[in-house]
Amino acid sequence: MTPRLPSSSSSSYSSSSGNFNNLLQRKMRRMMVDIPIPPKWKHLWNTWDLRGFIILSLSLQTFLILVAPLRKRTKSNWIIMPLWSAYLLADWAANFAVGLISNSQGNPDERQGKKGERIAVENEDLLAFWAPFLLVHLGGPDTITAFALEDNELWLRHLLGLVFQCIAAVYVFVQSLPQNRLWIPTMLMFLTGIIKYAERTRSLYLASADRFKNSMLTEPDPGPNYAKLMGDYFYKKKANLPTRIQMVPEPDRAAKSANKAKKGNLTELEKVQYGYQFFETFKGLVVDMIFSRKERNQSRDFFLNRTAKDAFKVVEIELNFIYDVLFTKLPVVFGLTGAISRFFSLATICSAIVLFLFKSKANFTDVDIMITYGLLFGALVLDCTALFMLVFSDWTIITLRKSPDVELDKKSRKTRIIGKFLKLMTEGTLQDTKDHAQSTKSESKSRKWKIKFLRRRWSESISTYNLIYYCLHPRPSLQSFAYETLGLSGFMDEIKYVKFESFTPKLKDFIFEEIKAKSELADDLETAKEISSARGDWVIRVEEGWGALLKYVIDVDYDQSLILWHIATELCYNKELKMGTADPKNDNHRHIAKVLSDYMLYLLIMQPSMMSAVAGIGQIRFRDTCAEAKRLFESGKGGEVKVEQNQSQTSTDTRVDWDQINACMKILDVTTEVRPVTVKGDRSKSLLFDSCILAKELMGIEEKDPNKNNKWLIISKVWVELLCYGASHSRANTQAAQVSKGGELITIVWLLMAHFGLGDQFQIDEGQARAKLIVGK
Numbered sequence: 001m002t003p004r005l006p007s008s009s010s011s012s013y014s015s016s017s018g019n020f021n022n023l024l025q026r027k028m029r030r031m032m033v034d035i036p037i038p039p040k041w042k043h044l045w046n047t048w049d050l051r052g053f054i055i056l057s058l059s060l061q062t063f064l065i066l067v068a069p070l071r072k073r074t075k076s077n078w079i080i081m082p083l084w085s086a087y088l089l090a091d092w093a094a095n096f097a098v099g100l101i102s103n104s105q106g107n108p109d110e111r112q113g114k115k116g117e118r119i120a121v122e123n124e125d126l127l128a129f130w131a132p133f134l135l136v137h138l139g140g141p142d143t144i145t146a147f148a149l150e151d152n153e154l155w156l157r158h159l160l161g162l163v164f165q166c167i168a169a170v171y172v173f174v175q176s177l178p179q180n181r182l183w184i185p186t187m188l189m190f191l192t193g194i195i196k197y198a199e200r201t202r203s204l205y206l207a208s209a210d211r212f213k214n215s216m217l218t219e220p221d222p223g224p225n226y227a228k229l230m231g232d233y234f235y236k237k238k239a240n241l242p243t244r245i246q247m248v249p250e251p252d253r254a255a256k257s258a259n260k261a262k263k264g265n266l267t268e269l270e271k272v273q274y275g276y277q278f279f280e281t282f283k284g285l286v287v288d289m290i291f292s293r294k295e296r297n298q299s300r301d302f303f304l305n306r307t308a309k310d311a312f313k314v315v316e317i318e319l320n321f322i323y324d325v326l327f328t329k330l331p332v333v334f335g336l337t338g339a340i341s342r343f344f345s346l347a348t349i350c351s352a353i354v355l356f357l358f359k360s361k362a363n364f365t366d367v368d369i370m371i372t373y374g375l376l377f378g379a380l381v382l383d384c385t386a387l388f389m390l391v392f393s394d395w396t397i398i399t400l401r402k403s404p405d406v407e408l409d410k411k412s413r414k415t416r417i418i419g420k421f422l423k424l425m426t427e428g429t430l431q432d433t434k435d436h437a438q439s440t441k442s443e444s445k446s447r448k449w450k451i452k453f454l455r456r457r458w459s460e461s462i463s464t465y466n467l468i469y470y471c472l473h474p475r476p477s478l479q480s481f482a483y484e485t486l487g488l489s490g491f492m493d494e495i496k497y498v499k500f501e502s503f504t505p506k507l508k509d510f511i512f513e514e515i516k517a518k519s520e521l522a523d524d525l526e527t528a529k530e531i532s533s534a535r536g537d538w539v540i541r542v543e544e545g546w547g548a549l550l551k552y553v554i555d556v557d558y559d560q561s562l563i564l565w566h567i568a569t570e571l572c573y574n575k576e577l578k579m580g581t582a583d584p585k586n587d588n589h590r591h592i593a594k595v596l597s598d599y600m601l602y603l604l605i606m607q608p609s610m611m612s613a614v615a616g617i618g619q620i621r622f623r624d625t626c627a628e629a630k631r632l633f634e635s636g637k638g639g640e641v642k643v644e645q646n647q648s649q650t651s652t653d654t655r656v657d658w659d660q661i662n663a664c665m666k667i668l669d670v671t672t673e674v675r676p677v678t679v680k681g682d683r684s685k686s687l688l689f690d691s692c693i694l695a696k697e698l699m700g701i702e703e704k705d706p707n708k709n710n711k712w713l714i715i716s717k718v719w720v721e722l723l724c725y726g727a728s729h730s731r732a733n734t735q736a737a738q739v740s741k742g743g744e745l746i747t748i749v750w751l752l753m754a755h756f757g758l759g760d761q762f763q764i765d766e767g768q769a770r771a772k773l774i775v776g777k
Helices: 007-031 039-072 079-101 108-113 124-139 154-175 182-209 210-214 226-238 253-260 268-288 291-306 308-327 336-357 366-391 394-400 413-426 434-439 442-455 467-472 479-487 489-497 505-521 525-530 537-542 547-552 558-579 584-606 618-634 640-648 658-668 675-680 688-704 711-728 732-740 745-755
Strands: 243-249 461-464 499-500 771-775
Touching: 039 124, 079 154, 079 467, 079 479, 079 489, 124 154, 124 182, 124 499, 154 182, 154 732, 182 210, 182 308, 182 413, 210 268, 226 243, 243 711, 268 291, 268 308, 268 394, 268 732, 268 745, 291 505, 291 732, 291 745, 308 394, 308 505, 308 745, 336 366, 366 547, 434 688, 461 505, 461 584, 467 558, 467 658, 489 584, 489 618, 499 505, 499 584, 505 584, 505 711, 505 745, 525 711, 537 547, 537 711, 547 688, 558 584, 558 618, 558 658, 558 688, 558 711, 584 618, 584 711, 618 688, 618 711, 658 688, 675 688, 688 711, 711 745, 732 745
Parallel strands: none
Antiparallel strands: 243 771, 461 499
């Protein structure tokens, strides 16, 4: 039995413990450094903290609604990074302001009695009126709901946020009653805020992977009634009737519509209509859905009858619809419910402005009145801007004229409205070379470029990354260590080493014709899969005289092949510049090979997530190759480069990098009679001199018969095939994510290949017939 302490002992124990705690607290207070803050600064913070965050929240909403549409048109980090920061700060600023408002509620005498307690606004009516505006801000603009695909998976978090923020706003409103003079406009803005926040939450929910996939599932199809069919079959057989079961083919509606595929050039309206049509059919690609043979035949027949310009435009429009569905509110606000909510929102904001305008503003400070007007008219301007963007979008055209098969009545009002919409939306995007050549004024050219930038549907540029340039221009070790420590290496490398090339019509035509030629051979799905799995070997087999190069695509991994052909392309390219032997007839293929070579290396090194399914140990091979190249270049530093440049400069191209040319010549000067693996073993994954051997073989085959063997044609075709392989074997979600980052050429090629019927997205066998019981012969 535990002995019980006397009451006196217990009291003495508690008093000694309390004395010890008091002593400890006094010592800790002595140890703490009292940071002196000037009273003026404290007063400034207590006066402007809430007001400042209200203004910040409104400013961020304005920035987001105007800048967010630009992210699908540019890859510039100077736009993407501020947009990312604003996206994160917008929710934080609004939430923090709601917390400040809630903290300001209560008995004014109690708040004034607390030393250092902030008093943001003297009148609680305005506090209650400001809270719903923050709900509107948390709903976000129509032009951006998610910055990345992963944000869509957080829809449940936003749903909980909606509940708790509504509770906070209600709490603030209830605290202001019954003296609140602004309770009617407050209620109106509260309803608007709930609608805006609910729209954002629903947009995120609909764009989440599971919900997006479920929305495309068709009604369950159990097929023919097997039990009934077999019952009838049994009884008729028992009655000695001649009975058999025969498969009766169903009508192929998709094939019929494919036969009616429009031929010739498409109008701007038809491009939008077909873009939407294929978006509705193939949006399941984003979540790895499988498509039928009928859908493949319909799409393939359509694109086989297109020009490169029309085909790429249709795919770009289709990707824009995917962007709208995954990253904006447009799918939610476009429709009857969305139209009602938009007009209700505008009506409540206008009503709140009128009510506040005629309300007595006694005891309101001028600053608070100005902020309130800023919130009211800011909300009105943002809503009108969103409505304007909504009206002048592809969704409006689809609403007015959805099907491209309907004959247009040129005299109808609807047709005239669509024509005016298209003229406004497509002005400046059409590349009329004659008009461009006749335009001599720089102001006119600048205006056209600005209109084209605002109207284009992706960045229309290709990021390039060059291994030789990277090795010749390394960063100082201290700088590299600092960037690596701060996690900024990738960001800074992209600024220094990544360059942008325009996506020219010649490159567009070449890629399209190569994919189209392969699709024409792929009548069956087995052949289509075989072609889409080729990564250079198909071209080398088809073209006569180049069979010796098969080992550089078949016997190596995909990432290894990319680095091999990249360095070989660079060596061939710079040797022709050095020697001045470049044939003008090959300029197009040489430029295409160079751009695609640098682009594919950019994807491998700077976009590893996009190539993760096929990249292998590409990063290790790249690092080892760079290490060997740097060692070779450092062994010959000095005045040698300048002497060679002065002696052999034959090109008038001011963009020629003579350091790079001479570095390539130094690689080619190395004797490569023995394979590197024989000398070095397989510990190092460097591919520098294997690429040198490939380059020499390419040049040697061409030298045997220059009239017949064109190495630049072969190299450019190999690069298109490597691009197509990477596109068809990449993860669908990484391709979908690129539409919000300026777009990538590989994403367009990925979708274009699917439309041409090349890939693994289609079923080999499909039941196109139904069982039918036939009685009699």
